[in-house]
Amino acid sequence: MTIAKYIKLYFKLVSAGIRAQLQYRFAFVMRIIGMITAYTGTAVTMWVMLYQFQTLGDWNFFEMLFLFALSILSWGFCIILFFHFRSLDTYILNGTFDRFLVRPLNPFFHFMAMKFDIASFGQFLFSIVVFVIVSFQLQLEWTLGKLLFLLGAIVGGVLIQGGLLVIISAFAFWTTKSEQFYWVAMFPARNLTYYPLAIYPKFIQWITAFVIPFGFVNYFPTTVILNKETPYFPDYMGYFSPLVGVLFFGLAYFIWMLGLSRYKSTGS
Amino acid sequence: MNMLEYEIVLKIKIIYGVQGMSSWSMYWTFTKKAFLRSSVYRFEVWSRTGSNIIFLLMWGSIWTALYAGRDEAGGVTFTAMLTYIVVSQFLDGVNEAGTPLWEIQEKVRTGDISLELMRPFDVPLRYLFADFGSVAFYMITALLPLYLVIFYFLDLALPTNWLTWVYFIISACIGFLIRYCVEMTFGLLTFFLVETGGIEDIFYFAMSLLSGSVIPLWFFPSWLETIAVYLPFQAIFFMPISIFIGETTGGEVFTSLGLQLFWLFVCYLVLRMVWNRASHKVVVQGG
C-alpha cells in the first residue's frame, strides 16, 4: 500500500475515532477541565515555591512557567497521537490486539490510527495562555526565526515523548505490562522536566540529554529562547531537538516492531 | 432490591456482628490476605519504589537549588529542610501503598463495592484493613530498607529523643487514617457523579500542595497558610514531619496531635455520612 493511501486511510480512521469520542460530550468537557485544573495546580505550586525564594537556580517564576508550558504544549500533541499506546497491555490481555493482526495493514499504523484523543484541547488552552502571559512579562520578541525554532522544538518534543510512549507500550510485548510503566517511569520523568534540568545531579542531566532525551523536549529549547546558561552542555543544544526527535522515534518504532515479532512467537 | 431486602441484609450484618467476637479476626484476615497478595504484584513493588526515588530526587534537587548554598532560610536550616523532604517522600510511599483513588472509583463504577454491601462486613473498614496488609508488605520489602540506606548516607537531622520518635509515629499513623478517610470519601463521590474529571484533580492538588508534602506551610504566603491551616490536609504530611524535624516541640506536640485527632474525627464522620448515603443509593436505586 502506498504512503498516500495510508495517509488517506489514517484520516478516515481518525475521523471515526473523533466521532466516537464526541459521543461522550460531558466526559470530554470534564476531562479538559480536569487537565487544566491539574496543570494550574502545578503552576500554583511553582509560584508558592518561589514566593519566598524568588529564583530556582537562576530561573525566575515566569521563565519556569515558559519551560513548563513548552512541555505541556508538545505533550498535548502527544496525547492526540500516541497517548493510547500506554494501554497496549489491556488490548493484549483481553485479546483485542489480535484484531490488528488479522487485517492487511501495518499493525503499528493501525494501532496508532485507532484513537485520536482531542481532549488535549486542555493542554493547548493552558499552554497558549501561559505563553501569552510569559511573553508579556518577560517582554519576549517573537521573530519569525524564533517561531520556526519553537515549531521545530515542538515537533522534536512530540517525537521524543511519543517515542517514549511507543517504547513503553512495546514493553507489553515482553512483560504484558505497559500502562504501569507509564505511571511509574514516564510520568515521574515528565515531572522532572517541569523544572530546569540544571538543578539536578550531573548524571540525571546526562541521562536526559543522551539516553532518554527529555532535555530536548523543553529544557534545551527554552534555554535558547530565553538565553539561559546550560551547565555541562553547549548552549546550542536546543537546535538539535527535531533531529533527536526523528532519531529517537525511529528507534522506538524499531523496538516496537521487535516486540511485535516476539509477541508473534509467544502470543502473550 | 426493595426496602425489606435491605433490612434483611442489615439484620444479617447485625447477627454476624453480634456472633462475631471473631469480627476483628475477620478484618485481620483481610490484612493477611492483602499482605500475601501484594507479593504477586512484584512489578508494582519495584516500580513504585522507582518512582518514589525519582520524586525524592526531584524534590531534593529543587530544595537544594532553592537554598542555593545557604545554611538557613526563613529560620529553617538546610539539613532540616532536606530531612523534611525525605520523610515526606517516605510517608508518600506509605500512603501510596494503600488502595489508590482510581481503584476505588473503578470499584464503584464496576459495582464491586455495591456487591460487597451484601456481605457481612463493614466495607470502609474492610478496605482499611486490606490497606494495612499491603502497606506492611511494601514497608518491609521496599520502603524501610530504602530509607534506612538514605538516612545512613545523607546528612539528615534525626530526632535524638526517643519520645519524639514515638510522637512522630503516632502522628504519622493518624495522618495515614485521615488520608484514608479523605481518599475514600473522594472515591465514593463516584456514586453520585457521572464524571469525576475535575474532582480527582482537586484531590491530588490538595494532597500535594495543601498537605505541605512538597513545600512546608511556613514558606507559604500568609493568606495561603491560613487556608491550609483550616483544612485537614496539613495533618497528613505537615504535622507529623514537623514533629520529626523538631519544628513542633514541647507542648505544641500535644496541640498538634489533638488537632489531628479532631480532623480524624471530622473526616471519619464525613466518610460515614457519604458512605451511608452511597449504600442507601445502592439499595434503593440499585446503584
Add this chain to the structure above:
Amino acid sequence: MSIIEVNNLQKEFMIAKRETGLVGALKSLVKREFVKKEAVKDISFSIEKGEMVGYIGPNGAGKSTTIKMLTGILVPSAGQVTVNGIVPYENRQENAKSIGVVFGQRTQLWWDLPTIESFELLKAIYRVTDQRYKENMSIFQEILGLDEFINTPVRQLSLGQRMRADIAASLLHDPPILFLDEPTIGLDVVAKEKMRTFIQEINKEKEVTVILTTHDMEDIEKLCQRMVLIDHGQKVYDGDILAVKERFGKMRTLVVDLEDANSSFHIKGGELCKQEGNRYWLRFNRNEVSASDLITQISQTHNIKDLTVEEPDIESIISRIYQEGFIEKQTVKG
C-alpha cells in the same frame, strides 16, 4: 492442493510458575521460575475448499493457539501451515486478505459508531471496490437482515445482531476462508438457531470454507459434516460426525429410580456408570442386550419407581472421548 494444509504443527510456551506461601511470595519478588508448556504438540490436517469443519476441544486444548497460527498472529515452533497457498506467519498481511475472522466474544466493530460506519471503515482497510461493496452489502442485508439495525451504534445492538454484523464485517472483502470462534456464545436458543441458519447460507452462497470453534456441540451437529477433535495439544479424532455417532450410538443409558436407596447390585450386560441417591445410570450396548432385559433383571431384586432410556447426544459422546480417550485410535477420514 487443499485450501488449508497443516503438517506436524507444534507450539511451545514458557509459563511463569506461581509461588505459594509467604516465603514463596518474597522469593518471587526476586526470581521467577518458568516451565515449558506444549500448547500444540503435533497436529496435522487438511481442509478442502467449501468445507465446514468443527474444530473442537476442551479449554486449554490448543484450539485458539492453532487458530492463531492459521491467521498469522502466532509463529509456530515447528511444522508447516499454508492457508490458501500462503504461509500465514511469513506473509501476514497477504494472508489477512484471504481470511475473515470472527471472535465471538470480542467485536471487530467500532463500538461507539453506527454499524454502517464500521463497514465503511473496513471497506477502506481492505480496499474493497465500490461495486463489490455494494454487491456484498445487498447479499448480507438479504441473508443477515442488517437493515433493521444498520444505523444503530454497535454498543446498542443485541448480542445476536452484533454477531450478525460481525460475520458480515468479516466477509466484506470476500475471503475464501472464514474463522468463527464461538459464534453462538451467549445467545439464547432462538438466536442460536438463527445464527446457524445464517452461517449455513453464507457457506452455500459464497462457497466460503468455514472453520468453527465452539463449546456448543449443537453448532457442530447442525453445521458441520466433519469435526477435528483435539485434546492436550493433540488430535484425537478427525472425521465424519455421523461415524462418531454410529460408533458410540450403539450405547444407551438406562436411568432407574429405585425405592430402596444405596443398594449395590450387579446386572449382566449393564455397567453402572453413575449413582445419585436412589437414581442409577446403567450403560449398555443395545446390540448385546435389550433394555427390557435389564429392567427384568433389576425388578427381580428391586422395586423400580421410575425409568428412562437415554440416547447419547454428540455432547455426551465427546465428553466420553475426552474422559476415556478414543478407544480405537484409528481415524475415519471424512
